[in-house]
Amino acid sequence: MGEREHWKNRSTFIMAAVGSAIGLGNLWRFPYIAAQNGGGAFLIPYFTALVTAGIPIMIIEYGLGIRSQSSANVAFGDINPKLRYIGWMAIMGAFVINIYYCAVMGWALKYLFDIGSISQWGSSIAASKTHFFVDTLGVSDHPFHFGGIQWPLFAGLLVTWLTIWQIVKGGLGRVGKVLLYSVPLPVILVIILVVRGLTLPGAAEGLNYYLSPDWARLLDGQVWLAAYGQIFFSLSVGFGTMIAYSSFMPRDTEIPNSAAITSFANCAFSFLAGFAVFSVLGYFAVASNLPVGEVAGSGPGLAFVVYPTALATLPVWVKGFAALFFITLLSLGIDSAFSLLETVATALSDKFNMSRHKSTTIVALVSFSLGIPFVTQAGILWLDIVDHFILSYLITFVGIAECIIVAYFLGVKNFTDEVNKTAEIKLGKIFGIMISVVTPAMLIVSFVTSLVQEFKTPYEGYPISALILIGGGSLLIVILGAAILGRANTNNGSERR
Ligand code: PFF
Numbered sequence: 411m412g413e414r415e416h417w418k419n420r421s422t423f424i425m426a427a428v429g430s431a432i433g434l435g436n437l438w439r440f441p442y443i444a445a446q447n448g449g450g451a452f453l454i455p456y457f458t459a460l461v462t463a464g465i466p467i468m469i470i471e472y473g474l475g476i477r478s479q480s481s482a483n484v485a486f487g488d489i490n491p492k493l494r495y496i497g498w499m500a501i502m503g504a505f506v507i508n509i510y511y512c513a514v515m516g517w518a519l520k521y522l523f524d525i526g527s528i529s530q531w532g533s534s535i536a537a538s539k540t541h542f543f544v545d546t547l548g549v550s551d552h553p554f555h556f557g558g559i560q561w562p563l564f565a566g567l568l569v570t571w572l573t574i575w576q577i578v579k580g581g582l583g584r585v586g587k588v589l590l591y592s593v594p595l596p597v598i599l600v601i602i603l604v605v606r607g608l609t610l611p612g613a614a615e616g617l618n619y620y621l622s623p624d625w626a627r628l629l630d631g632q633v634w635l636a637a638y639g640q641i642f643f644s645l646s647v648g649f650g651t652m653i654a655y656s657s658f659m660p661r662d663t664e665i666p667n668s669a670a671i672t673s674f675a676n677c678a679f680s681f682l683a684g685f686a687v688f689s690v691l692g693y694f695a696v697a698s699n700l701p702v703g704e705v706a707g708s709g710p711g712l713a714f715v716v717y718p719t720a721l722a723t724l725p726v727w728v729k730g731f732a733a734l735f736f737i738t739l740l741s742l743g744i745d746s747a748f749s750l751l752e753t754v755a756t757a758l759s760d761k762f763n764m765s766r767h768k769s770t771t772i773v774a775l776v777s778f779s780l781g782i783p784f785v786t787q788a789g790i791l792w793l794d795i796v797d798h799f800i801l802s803y804l805i806t807f808v809g810i811a812e813c814i815i816v817a818y819f820l821g822v823k824n825f826t827d828e829v830n831k832t833a834e835i836k837l838g839k840i841f842g843i844m845i846s847v848v849t850p851a852m853l854i855v856s857f858v859t860s861l862v863q864e865f866k867t868p869y870e871g872y873p874i875s876a877l878i879l880i881g882g883g884s885l886l887i888v889i890l891g892a893a894i895l896g897r898a899n900t901n902n903g904s905e906r907r
Contacts, residue, residue: 414479415582415766417658422586424668426655426749427646429593431676433746434514435644437600437739438713440680441620441687446709447636448627449620453681455628455637460677462852464641466844467809468669469837470816471647473829475656476663481757482650483896485657489819496815498892500650500808501757505891506800506884507649508750509777510793512574513784515747516566517714518739520546523562525732532722532732535705538715543790546714550787553795553876557787564785567778574748575774578755579767582658585748592745597679599738600686606731607689610724616692619702620684635856639801645676646749648805648812654753667834687717694720710794713739751777761900791872792880798869799881802860804888810853817846 417423444452474485482501487494524531524541531541543549550557577588607613627633642648656663688702694716695702705716721732751773758769783792816825822842830836868874869881 415658416660417582418586420659420663420668422589423655423659423663424671425589425593426585426745427652427668427672428675429589429745430646430651430655430749431644431672431746432593432596432679432742433644433646434511434739434743435640435746436676436680437596437683437687437742438514438710440640440644441684442709442712443636443640444684445620445688445703447633448624448630449622451623451625451627452633452637454623455634456640457677459634459637459641459852460645460673462844463638463809463849464645464647464677465669465673466841466849467642467647467812468645468652468673469666469829469841470812470825470845471650471652472656472663472665472669473816473825474812475653476659476661476665477828478653479657479661481657481753481760482653483757484760485653486815489815493815493819495892495896496808496811497650497653498757498895499804499888500648500653501754502888502891502895503800503804503808504649504651504750504753505773505777506796506888508747508754509781510784510796511743511747511750512570512777513563513567513781513789513793515570515740515743516563516785517546518736518743519566519569520562521714521718522733522736522740525729525736528718528722528728528732532718535716535719538719538722539711542711542714547790548787549790553788553791553872553880555788556783559782560785560787560789563789564782567781567785570744570747571774571778571781574744574751575770577744577748578751578774579770581766585752588748589745592741596738596742599734599741600679600683602734603686603731603738604682604689607686607693610689610693612693612696613689614692615696615702616688616690617685619692620688631855631859634852635859638806638852638856642805642809643801644680645673646746648808649750649753650757651749651753654756655749657756662832664832664834665829666837670835687712690717690720694723697723757895761895761898791876794870795872795877795880796884799885800888802864803857804885806853806857806860810850810857813845813850813853817842817850822846 417426478485478488482497483494484497486497532538546560548557548560577584646652691705692702695705717735718732721735722728724731751770754773755766755769758764758773759766783789822845826837826841868877
């Protein structure tokens with residue numbers, strides 16, 4: 411294989427990492443997770459999770475990518491050959507979540523075409539729900555009742571895959587060019603949405619709901635779990651993505667400050683996106699005489715059900731703002747989706763000495779095909795189950811493993827000394843305490859609590875057989891995939907050097 415590709419400079423690298431982190435998770439997931447978990451008080455566990463897990467693990471991933479100049483499997487295999495399996499598990503996690511992430515991008519694309527009739531389907535929450543669950547998803551009553559393929563969603567999925575395939579196969583040069591638009595664009599668009607939201611009557615009601623803390627919720631373990639889960643998903647850590655992205659930087663790259671910039675940029679954006687969402691919900695709540703809590707408590711439907719309905723009640727420019735909202739979602743999601751494709755394709759290229767073109771094409775084709783169940787009438791049910799199992803178990807496990815591997819296999823001192831050679835902010839004792847005790851302890855508690863909860867009450871009331879087959883099946887695919895890829899003969903030998 412030729413010389414390893416590199417980002418043009420550190421700014422491009424940080425922009426790529428920020429682009430991966432800032433995604434659908436910030437505008438669609440963060441606001442409703444915050445609302446469901448104590449509103450303003452959620453920000454305390456959220457920022458605690460950022461400091462005790464997000465930033466330390468981001469530093470670990472940057473450190474491993476830069477020192478190994480390779481994907482997660484080699485980064486871990488360098489420390490101990492057997493650990494390469496953990497690297498492959500992270501990469502398989504990226505592979506699985508991109509399958510449904512692109513399906514959600516497909517929903518947003520389809521909605522862009524529905525805007526013409528938003529005043530009809532968005533006339534009330536009930537009408538909007540029908541539009542989303544019945545007309546768009548055609549959702550079935552059981553995860554194994556697939557019904558038919560929803561062709562507009564199939565088309566959205568196909569277009570999304572063709573786009574990210576086209577970008578990633580063009581190499582880091584092309585990725586860098588796209589990032590110049592896909593990172594600033596949603597920031598500008600969200601600022602426009604925030605200004606629009608804040609100038610609406612009733613905005614204050616929404617912000618009160620978003621920002622006034624429900625302190626009692628801080629004693630609830632689930633709130634803390636939700637905060638850790640959101641930090642992992644939002645910062646793109648635990649998936650090998652940040653390892654792959656940093657492996658395209660030279661060995662003398664600054665790490666802790668780069669990780670802090672990426673993490674704070676992402677969380678600041680989430681906080682800002684909350685203003686865009688809750689100001690409009692406040693306006694809607696006042697206009698329709700409903701409590702904000704009742705409007706906002708709608709969970710994952712927020713972006714596709716409640717928000718468009720709220721927009722449809724605007725006095726002017728309904729279609730313009732609705733288009734702006736879905737374009738924002740798409741431009742947010744695209745650089746996260748291609749970072750996931752890049753993670754898996756680079757790992758295959760690194761291992762099998764395969765050209766970027768070939769590895770990207772293989773991964774895109776397989777992932778697109780596996781995405782087809784997600785555009786059937788059972789799609790959203792599959793998505794919900796797979797997302798829950800991968801985030802609660804696989805990614806938490808990878809996070810724990812990353813801390814333990816660096817703290818106890820590589821050694822805190824080795825790692826810290828290496829990183830500090832080029833650090834703008836030097837890593838001190840606190841970092842060591844964090845990765846050897848605090849972060850793994852928090853994550854282990856999170857893992858065990860989820861597991862106990864799982865056995866007590868089936869997740870979201872799904873049939874046990876579906877949870878075992880779809881949730882357990884996705885974990886099994888990850889484990890088998892990691893075992894097969896970790897054992898397969900490699901061409902360049904770097905995995906076991
Ligand atoms: N961070 C992205 C978001 O918030 O939408 C999702 C994501 C991208 C997760 C890349 C994991 C990853 F590796």
